[in-house]
Amino acid sequence: MAALVILLIRVSLCIFLLLNGVEAGRQARISGGEEVSIKDVPYMGTLRKLQNESMSAGSGFICVATAIQNRVLITTAFCIYRQTRENIVAVIGNTYIRGLSPTMKVLKIADWRWHGLYKYNEWAYDIALVFTSQDIVPVKGVIEYLPITQGVFRPNTRCIFCSWGADTTAAVLHNAPYIALRRTTSKMECYKRSLAAGVMCTYDLARVVDINRFDLGGPLKCNNTLAGVLLGNTSDEYMLFTDIYMFRKWINAGIYMHFNGIVALRASCFQWHVAVAIAVYLIIS
Incomplete structure (x- = not known):
């Protein structure tokens, strides 16, 4: 009888946790x-x-x-x-x-x-x-x-x-x-x-x-x-x-440039072929 009561308590606790979105062994x-x-x-x-x-x-x-x-x-x-x-x-x-x-x-x-x-x-x-x-x-x-x-x-x-x-x-x-x-x-x-x-x-x-x-x-x-x-x-x-x-287009362009060997842009230089590459990529992406 005592074992049955304990079992019912455990089952009730599990149901309560599930209804409240709490996983066993984890805090709410x-x-x-x-x-x-x-x-x-x-x-x-x-x-x-x-x-x-x-x-x-x-x-x-x-x-x-x-x-x-x-x-x-x-x-x-x-x-x-x-x-x-x-x-x-x-x-x-x-x-x-x-x-x-x-x-x-x-x-x-x-x-x-x-x-x-x-x-x-x-x-x-x-x-x-x-x-x-x-x-x-x-x-x-x-x-x-x-x-x-x-x-x-x-x-x-x-x-x-x-x-x-x-x-x-x-x-x-x-x-x-x-x-x-x-x-x-x-x-x-x-x-x-x-x-x-x-x-x-x-x-x-x-x-x-x-x-x-x-x-x-x-x-x-x-x-x-x-x-x-x-x-x-x-x-x-x-x-x-x-x-x-x-920034999704900047992210995609940065990934494209890295894996295609185009160096990162610097404030002091902006080569025309880099600009063209970025423009083409953003158009076709």
Whole structure:
């Protein structure tokens, strides 16, 4: 009889958890953030300083980056603007910052490029592509690509923000990534908050997890696509992201130029054949 009562209690608890969207062994998903494993965010990686990593795993953490296709990741321009690519590596396929796993891949950087109109420490045009030397080979449930969005999201669209972040009170990185539920705002409201073009905003009534420079580049996933990369926050409720949709043609052109051997543009030179190549690609894409 006692065993039957215990069984009924367990069944009732399981039904309650299922009805409330809670998985066994996991906390309820909350707005402020919940720790997850790499299986929940297999497209997310990190950029790290090689010299620091050689001494202690996780100590070289710079920013978050997102794999969108083979050998291509997206992050913010701020994350790489004053770095040297020979001193940076991309790490994917691993849940813990301070730890190793059989699926973890450490990739050298072949090249990178940020938007030509980006100005350091400004939100506008804060986007960059990172190209790895080795292939980013998908491993089911551990390493995957997150395609960039091809559409505009309506206000109040439900999205998921992902990052590793840090405890700002202790200045120590979280060892595991976390996710937080977000909702998009209108473009007008976002512009009033950011005063920058090409930026999208999200909000939540609950206070967000402390945002700091370690969160930069964190992906915003809406409708199973990459909708934005984190720039920062304007309040406890509102977070700002580079709007991937607004830069989709720049992203496609940058990938095309990299894999076709066209060097990144510099402010001091703009060769005519590069301009023609970009124009042709954007017309036929």
